[in-house]
Amino acid sequence: MSIEKVILVEDEEFLRKNLAHYLRGRRIDVAAVETIEEAQSYLVRDNFDLMFLDLRLPDGDGTEFLKELNLRPSKPLIVIMTGFGSVESAVDCMRCGAFDYLIKPFSNDQIDVALKKAEKFTHILKVNQYFSLSEDQESQNELIGKSRALEQLRQLIRKIAQTQATVLIQGESGTGKELVARALHRLSPRSSAPFIKVNCAALPENLIESELFGHEKGAFTGALNKREGRFELAHGGTILLDEISEISLAMQAKLLRVLQEREFERVGGTRTIKIDVRVIATTNRKLDESVEKNEFRQDLFFRLNVVPIHVAPLRERVDDILFLSEIFTRRFVRKHGVAIRGVTPEAQKVLLAHNWPGNVRELQNVIERAVILCEPESCIDPETLNLEVRMSRGSAKGSDSNELNSTSSGQDQPFMTLYDVEKLHIIRALELCGQNRTQAAKLLDINIRTLRNKLNEYKGQLELESNSSENSNAARKEAVESV
Ligand SMILES: Nc1ncnc2c1ncn2[C@@H]1O[C@H](COP(=O)(O)OP(=O)(O)OP(=O)(O)O)[C@@H](O)[C@H]1O
Ligand SMILES: [Mg+2]
Structure with missing residues (x-):
């Protein structure tokens, strides 16, 4: 972050003019003054990034001025300029909060070094100020998942x-x-x-x-x-x-x-x-x-x-759901200091079946709430998760369960056979599990072989159907064929 505005307090005319000239050559705005009083009147009116300050001035001692500046909420970085004989007072000034010091006579290179240091320091300072103002800093920044x-x-x-x-x-x-x-x-x-x-x-x-x-x-x-x-x-x-x-x-x-x-x-x-x-x-x-x-x-x-x-959305990364749930459970158990033993298999099924429209953030919230509501020394069960209601609503998004829900409520649709309900439910489980048959079987709580047999059955049936209604069944056909 560049140093743009400098105030220079030096009574020695030759040094003041030379330094001001050099700084202006570096596109820095310079206010060059001879006395503390003049400097004070500038500081009231404007903000400066940096001050070059001589220690012996006609109207007072630079060290005292420095102490006074320290009491202000915002002050420029201060570089003390002092003669060889008074290095000790320069060191004292550093203790009192000066940023750096230069021993007279100094070269342009030394000025450059001081400016560079000041630029770096200002940048770090501003970044720290920004972070102390910024919203909640998440300490958990790790991307967790095994899908x-x-x-x-x-x-x-x-x-x-x-x-x-x-x-x-x-x-x-x-x-x-x-x-x-x-x-x-x-x-x-x-x-x-x-x-x-x-x-x-x-x-x-x-x-x-x-x-x-x-x-x-x-x-x-x-x-x-x-x-x-x-x-x-x-x-x-x-x-x-x-x-x-x-x-x-x-x-x-x-x-x-x-x-x-x-x-x-x-x-x-x-x-x-x-x-x-x-x-x-x-x-x-x-x-x-x-x-x-x-x-x-x-x-x-x-x-x-x-x-x-x-x-990818969480519903397409089914392998991550239980893995993340476990890690979040442990994290929130620690955070809230509660004793929870884990998540019941039934609750795991609910987690797997949910559509997660709010993705990992939603999962994180659900688990935190469940950890807080769960009875001590027990496991999180479906009731504590309180996800059932949202399951049917959330899962409505782009899936066949829409059809399932509307049909079961009996509105404007022919009543579905048990066979069709089961078929749609299986297809939905496959969608939820990213077409992973093993996961889907687990979710449905059936044997993988049973699932395979049923899919073969549907496939045969879909091929027959597809001749008559190609389009409406395309998505479902794809779901079955991809397994
Ligand atoms: N893979 C992950 N592992 C651990 N925590 C995660 C993971 N993905 C997301 N989170 C957590 O979920 C929450 C939401 O994540 P993040 O803010 O990065 O999402 P986003 O995609 O930027 O959401 P938005 O579009 O709403 O801003 C955060 O608390 C984050 O820590
Ligand atoms: Mg975001």
């Missing part, structure tokens, strides 16, 4: 993390997109630099530009001081643009420039700021569809979608 889909996802993350490529992570809400983004940063060569998240959906339109790019003092009503944006904070690291689909077309145009040129200006500013940032974006909407509807710029979509990652 093939998750294993492939981990492999992909490891591969992509090494590159600088912009990544677009798509997937339903609660699937773990943010965890994927954090893992990409953690495993990248940028891992020691900041990871900065911007929730594009949560920021109001009038704030998002200054949040992303920062603003200069007085850029708008309420902009009392200059403020760095999140792109600047992320310099050297990674920025996560969460829910990117939610930004306006005007902001999309500005983002496009940053992605193309890696530079921007703060709101109300003219200075072009260059950054080195890896961009990761997430969305739970289908961005290509937003492009078709002219809600999202196609050129920005292409820029973001250099490396696409799709995180």
Whole structure:
């Protein structure tokens, strides 16, 4: 983060003029003054990033001034300038909170070193301030799961993390997109630099530009001081643009420039700021569809979608459900200090059968609630999970159980035979288990051979049916044939 504004307090004219000239040559705004009084009047009016302070001044002692500055809520970093004879007082100043000191006479190289140090320090300071302000920091950032889909996802993350490529992570809400983004940063060569998240959906339109790019003092009503944006904070690291689909077309145009040129200006500013940032974006909407509807710029979509990652919904990763449940149970048992022995086999079946529209986030919440409600020293049972009601509602999404529900309620449909009900139920179990027959048999609590026999039976029947009603049965036929 560059040092842009410096105040220089030095009564020796030659040194003051030379130093001011050198700093201005580095595009730094300089206020050069001779006395403490003048310095004070500047500090009331403006914010400075750095102060070069002489110790012996006409109207007082620099050390005292430093102590006074320390009492202020915001002060510039202070670099003491002192003669060779008074190194000790410079060291004292360091104890009193000075940032650095230079012994006169000093070279331009020494000034550069002090500036570089100050830039680094300011960056770390601002990033820390940002983190202390940011929402709940999740300590649990590990991507847990043992399904093939998750294993492939981990492999992909490891591969992509090494590159600088912009990544677009798509997937339903609660699937773990943010965890994927954090893992990409953690495993990248940028891992020691900041990871900065911007929730594009949560920021109001009038704030998002200054949040992303920062603003200069007085850029708008309420902009009392200059403020760095999140792109600047992320310099050297990674920025996560969460829910990117939610930004306006005007902001999309500005983002496009940053992605193309890696530079921007703060709101109300003219200075072009260059950054080195890896961009990761997430969305739970289908961005290509937003492009078709002219809600999202196609050129920005292409820029973001250099490396696409799709995180599968939990219902398609059945192998992860019980695995995650077990880990979450242990985690929440520890968190709430309760004694729970585990999850009953019946409750496991309910977990497997649920459709999980809220994905891992929903599973996490269900387990936490169950851990809290469960009787001490017992196991979580279906009743404690309290998922049955949602099972029928949730599972309505794109599955045959719709048909099952409406038929059993007897509305406008011919009454279904027991044979058909069983067939639809088996097909639904297969869908839930990602067409994994062993899992489906477990879920249905039948022998795998029984399942196989039934499927062969349906297959024969579907082939007969398909001649008459090709389309309506296509999906079901596919489900049966894929096993
Ligand atoms: N594979 C996983 N292992 C462990 N925890 C997970 C996993 N996937 C998601 N979670 C947890 O589920 C919750 C939701 O995850 P995350 O915020 O990454 O989802 P998201 O896809 O970004 O959702 P949204 O689109 O709603 O922002 C978090 O608490 C996260 O820790
Ligand atoms: Mg998210």
